[in-house]
Amino acid sequence: MSKPKFAMYWAAACGGCEIAVLNIDEKVLDLDANFEVAFWPAAMDVKYKDVEAMEDASILVTLFNGSIRTDENEHMARLLRRKSRILVAFGSCANEGCIPGLANLSSRESLFERVYQANATSPSTENPNNLRPQASSQVPEGTLTLPPLQAVIRTLDQVVEVDYHVPGCPPESRQIAAVLDALIAVVKGEAELPPKGAVLGAGNSTVCDECARKRDVKQIGKISRIQELPPLATDVCLLEQGLMCAGPATRSGCDSRCPNVGAPCIGCYGAAPGVLDQGARLMTAIASVVDANEPDAIDRVLDGIPDPAGSFYRFSLAHSLLRANRAALAEKP
């Protein structure tokens, strides 16, 4: 009997999700033992046309990481949806847009300007001839094309139907291994598939639930960045020590790795179960415990948050109620 087919694809993402999968060490051999890897560009050479040639629904499971930024991303999302019985939004980009999703606060033009302009504001740009990538360019060998950028970043479930979600930036390797084990159990007929739409490889509460620090009633009189503070107490809630910590509003499952070593949670596991907008939840939570009553005093506390959009919506903007700003949305291709 032939093994069921497995695929993994990398859309608009950094590649961390791919590394995280490899980080499960020898567990990857179980994957190979139980699946035929049909398509995994980061691991082996298979062409898009080979995928296109496959029968619809012939791949049992596809882990799709990355968001939908280009026409190519969208094409592959639709193609893999058609070819897969189970499509998993894998990692923060596919689920909620992640850090690339913050580009939804800018128009494409301003993104290009920032990245490619000769006297760009980006310190890493060196582009004296003002070269810009073109959707199509002529070279002696013929015409080269690049997939055009779409107006805004979309998450996988904003483009195609998604069966399961694995959150995290990247998902914790321990959790990935557990998800693979569960899948293998299903393949072997030892377990049932979870209900459609389930979030796999994560907890049902928030990061605080796994955080070892002691928590008290909160009164935040000042919010600072970590480099501005003296050495922090190792056993007290970071938020109570004046750090912007997204832990209270972020789904558990990561074992609270960042707060447990003294770095505030930045929210990569996304919204808690049943929450539609992680950023809005975090914002109202922080606003509720600001220890000030007068408008000026409140402003002084909130001024401690250097980049509110990036602090509250670092991972979830593209999948929030806001999704994008008007400048980005209004732009026509």
Next chain:
Amino acid sequence: MAGQELIEQDIHEQQLTRVVVAACSPHLHEKTFRGVCERSGMNPYLSEMASIREHVAWVHTDKVAATAKAKAIVSGTVERVLKNDPLEAIRVPIDAQTLVVGGGIAGIQAALEVAEAGYDVYLIEREASLGGHMAQFDKTFPTLDCAACILTPKMASAGAHPKVHLFTWSEVEKVEGFVGNYTVTVKKKPRYVDEDICTGCGICVEKCPVLVVDDKFEAGIGYRKAIYWPFAQAVPNLPVLDTETCTYYIGGKGGCRACEKFCPTVPNSIKFDQKEERVTLKVGNIILATGWDLFNARRIPQYGYGRLANVFTNLELERMCNAAGPTGGKVVLRDGQTAPKRVGIVHCVGSRDRNYNRHCSAICCMQSLKTAHLVKERTGAEVYNFYIDIRTPGKEYDEFYQRVLDDGVHFVRGKVAEISDIPFDPAEASRNGAGTLYIQVEDTLAGMQRRIPVDMVVLAAGLEPRRDSSEVGKTFGIACSSNGWFIEKHAKMDPIATMTEGVFVAGCAGGPKDIPASVSQGSAAAARVLNYIRQGELALEPVRASVLEERCSGCRICNGLCPFNAISFIEERKVTEINAALCQGCGTCVAACPAGAIQGTGFSNEQLFAQIEGLLRDVNRSHEPEVV
């Protein structure tokens, strides 16, 4: 056919399962229309109000846009009501004991009304005696009957009533619970006199060698001892010892002890080591009659109070006019002897003034007219009243004004600019004599600047909210308006109740009032309380917050937010719990919970998003993200 009947008929004929009434805010008539639904056999919580009066008609002038907005609000409410669940009202028993805070005339009236009906009342007074501000007044307008003569019998009845349990020299420290079931912690400040033993003979007061200025009851123009009665008719008839002026305490608990030495009771009533006490009371309802503070006239430096000796406040004049007061009822200058020949009375001091308080203090016109009459009667002086408008809206009030006009009191319409003791030139000085105060005012009726020389000025300082009203409001879970008066549930239709069930406001705590209005409010509050007591139990809105424990991470964001103390943290399980009986369904914690672990009945995500969808149904959707 009346509207309510029409709805009933439609519910029956059309077999309706949901009802939306597009009218005013739910505040006013939600109960009415829920009642209609209930009578028609529907669950009342399957109806909703769309507020198109407060949210549309009252706030917009563009009729076309307003109509579009009204339609959107109705559309949103229709979508929302579809997601409503049938709910059952929560029924709570009502404890028949009542707390009245404030022993002024409003509080006394409320306490007596409830007690007369046969129910126990705890009457809490911050000062050492009942009476409040009314006890300081000499005569009451417009009838000029003696304030003490009509107040002290009420004080005595309250003091002697078997159902009134008096706590003077005490303050409410903490209030927990909810309508029908409040637990109140009262702090009893030490009097250093044993309430159970003291007979009120007064020998201790007589023997006390320390005389200090009484800046409370006598408004700073009389004296009292270090151990003293607040005033002669004090209820209870018990002295109180002031440790800040007592020789024994000043000397680090050494010396004097005259009071103890001469106390005739056995055992001795003086208890130098008396400590603060806490008493816990269980009550079903609370009436707040915490009164007012006098505007501090020193805040208006150009009027010279505190700097110019013969500038007095209205309260000082009240004490001066009183036959039992420091001057024996004589109106005299600060030297205590000279009767003034010319007296100026300045209205609206600190009231109706954008620099201090915008509100009208309501009683000072009448009080100033009364003062004018009394001064005229007692000294024969020329009396000038400086007013912005004369406000005499009470029964027989304007008749009294006419009487004072007939007395020959002068009225100058204009806001006083300055009161000065410095003459313009030697001619003015020699014309008016030394010690004259000059009142600079624009007489707006005569259309000219005037400079009126007088010997004495009386400032009609206005009424202000108690300085600690916002903390008191927090203790009792009710709100103050921006200027500090407690906010009633409805300014017209429910001026006694507050937004917190079982907490009522009477007298000046809710805004300036005269004595008849304060007494009426005291009675009205008592009637509301008695109504609850007789019902025995009360139906409460079933809108409550609850925690989904498996989602709660114990982050404790919500722990400090509950205005009703309904939230507690369970240390062993590291989760937060909400006491459904204490919760009032305000939604503060629901909004704050970052984990979405707190749910509010009637405000689910489904309901709110359905409402938003409905609201935005007709909105141009051109801003939708493009789909390639």
